Amino acid sequence: MEEKCRNVYQQIRRREYGVKKRPRSKFEILKTLVLDENYVYKEVWTKYSSKGIKTEGGRIYFENYTNCYGGYGRDNKPVHLHSLSTPWEQKIETALVASIQPEKLSLPHKGERPSFFCIVGKCWLMRFDWITGQLLEEVYLLPRTHCHFSDLSWNEPGASIVLRSTHKMTGCIRQVEADRPNVVKVLALFDVFPIRFTGMFEVTKSVFGDDTVDAMASSGFLTTMHRSGMVKLHSMEYILQKYKLYEAELYTRLQNQEEICGKQPCGLPLNIIIKEEPPVLFQVKCHQNSLEVGGCPWHFMYTPPRKEGSFHVKSLVSGQLAKNGVLKSEELGLDADRAQFCTDETGRILHIDSKSVSMHRIKETKSTKSEIEKCFTINLERKDKAQVTSTDTYTSSGRHVTRISFWSMIHMDVELPNMVIHNVDYEDELDLLWTSVDYFIADNDMESYLRFHDNNTGETIKEIKLAQPFVESMNEENEVKVDLDTVVQTVKSFNGEFACVVYRLQAKVEEQEQNTDKPRRKGAKLENNQPRESEDSSTGSQNSSRSRRAQRRSREGESDEEWTVPGSSSETRHSRRRKQRGTSERSSENRQTARQESRRRTKE
Template identity: 30%
Template sequence: MAPQGRKSSVNAAELLTRRSRGIRDAGTSYRHCLNVLRGVLLQENRNFQKIWSKTSKSTITYESGKVYFENYQNCYSCIQAEPHSLYKMPKRSKHEKIQDALLCQSPLDTTLPSASDHTPSLLALTANNWLYRISANTGKELQRVYLSPRFQFRYLGWDVSQETFYIKSLQKKETPLERQAGISQSTVMHLAVFHVFPLQIVGILEINKKVFGSGVTDVVLSQGVLAVSHSNKSVKLYSFEHIIQKKLTLGQQSALLEGKTVGDAPFGIPVNIQIPDCPPVLFEVSCSNNGVQIGGFPWHYIYTPPHKTHRGTHHICSLQDHSMPTPEVTVTSSGRTVKRRFHQLDDDPGQEAFRVVEYEDELDLLAVVMTDGVEEEGRAHVLLHDNQTGRLLRKIDLVESWDETYQHQLFFDKDTIVHIEQKNSNFCCHVYKLRTISK
């Protein structure tokens, strides 16, 4: 009989020794480092302590170890022991204001045409329809593309994370003169779709009521699927690959612009994807807030039925036959399976309640924000649970109160917890770092 294998443990000193000698699999070493960090994080003599706060009159955003203030113009890094200013871009005029942004990390296994393409960057959309690629480390402009003189683009979103993104325009509204004249506006909005590395246009398409129906209210692109929401609470999914036609190239002349250069001002990017007829519907479901998620194996979809009696619940159904795995069972928004639901006000400060669930994928930990309702505004605690077993591993008390009247966001990023809250017209960012508790 072969001897029973023992479970080996690796400490920090051994990992450093391996690094000095060189290793075959960098991923293995990285996973070992994360296991060490998880072990340190859960030690009794360690805890998260509030080390920094900063307020702002504009929205605060956190992503990948960086906190952005003043519409992404002021950036602080949270990687080190204490947050510090990374860069501050020159003040922009109102028409140059950054409306939305996405953070990009270049792939490690691909050689890109330009050295700057490998730089972590911020894709920033401005009010005057320019798309900028800005260095995430210095705030320096790396590239710019003019989108259109005709359509007002406003929102950025990922189609496939770090691969393909889309820019959505404002919805077209009928003017008073058009209503008086009885002219119906059939165009709902436009989508511009780009590849990220290197930055390259796929195309611009028009979302039209004549093609997708008169009740179209919104459109998003996700994982190569065009999801169209309707006023009757239904969501219809279409294959974007089925829709794509001739692609454009930034910096090259196009017949659609009468020989002008694609992406240059004042011409921008032409509408090169025409949809004369409605493409085949891949999937359709009626749901609350036009929200549906598809995943798992075998494929299932999660949605909330549009009826008031189902408010706050999620139903899980098979994508193949639309059946629910367990009849008469409902999954609540907190992930619990129940057969009967008692309604309770979510913002009642006198009740103990779960507010936010954040998953730290690298440490495989769930961070659950719970308010106890002991005081008027409520005190908040972050409960760290093992993702595999659900076992509570430790409890972290937040210093600031948690007023459920306002919006809150919580981010758990390895040794950092970031809490962003809004109070009236002000925003505040609180940063907690893992520290050793002195006895």
């Protein structure tokens, strides 16, 4: 296998001349710079806010999505791009960035521009231009007396979105259900590029079961969750084909009605009525409705009831438990263990415990039973652990008091790791796995690190120390997002204050300072001094020649004011001008006298 080129100059030349040109060549060049020892992620910008800070599509949103920051300004700092203004200054509940690949664009159309979808005032869906922040479309969903919308997500990524009511119903859309309100959720489906209303329907207890507590749409499935822990999957395509009554187009008059679709006062119609439970494609009973489907071949991963902390991986086709398919850690930690399918499209599984991150792959065997094989383990534990210390204080009366910190009290009964793993994710454009961890090095001191790991071996390639924007040693939330040469850290303190720290990829400052402070060579120093010495010598020679000429003219009886040389003083130049003016005046007087004498002689 040919080794990849690690030289940036050679990679640029190969891309220029088309040698082994690949679509990801520019990302490989940037990856080389990211992993280079001479380049680091440097903190360039910090901003605090009393409201939540969100990052969507590589941009940072403050004040409930109203102020947008991004791009590259002076010293690589993000700049204020635009402000979103909503009608009647209503609050933006949630938002979603939708953009399409340039090669998939058809004829120019505003509906295919990169858009920023958001739910405003719990009853409006608004689409803004992602680049300029201009309001492009607004759709009135439903009156607030019926339900509130506060959740927006992808149904099929890049194709359709789903809006979900997240508050308890205060009324019913259909008058039939008014006497016995049993609506669990209301879901509205839209296609994007351009935006098109697909349909809206209710999830009711009378159809899906009295113990139904929640419902959501994702990846073409309708998922219902029940109080008993049962999770059921239904086909969304089947629901649209069988229970959809009629098509409704936005901003047009509804069928056999006077109302306009997507406009006040009625909003969207309920054009999908589910009268009976659709066929169940898959169901499983799990703890806290934690279910994930993925892998290659298809498997599902869940936590069985009363087995918190363990994850079982089973085949989606046969339902058999895979060999070594129970992922469990015996270590205790402040946070519960997590397991998820890796987003690098390899079908591997990430298992995150209190000290390490393990990567597993699904291996097919000759029998019908698959096998879970561990690929590598990333140990994130540090050797130096937090010490249990106390602080001795004295009261005004002289009484001795020993105060123990909160972190030390936790360690008194149970030995817990002095670390918290916050984020584990995959950067698809750089093909790197990254982790962010907080370490408690003392009672009131904490350090945070971001590490890049090889996606195939788990080897730690680079480590970046993150800033601590708050004085508190522990934070409620610490979220990190990596986007090529930019790292965005969002921290929430226990007192409800938010902070955002932005890091940019830059060359090391030490090397730049060494280059500027580097002593010059002796030859260069002499050359730089030579012109100055020549100027001094020329000035001295001019002064000496001027003095010799002045002495010579004084011996001849002439005034010094009549002579000047280039580079002489201002007084000498002024005296020369006065001398010239006096001479010209005398010559003009002599000429006038001569003319008068000639006229007198002519008259005589």
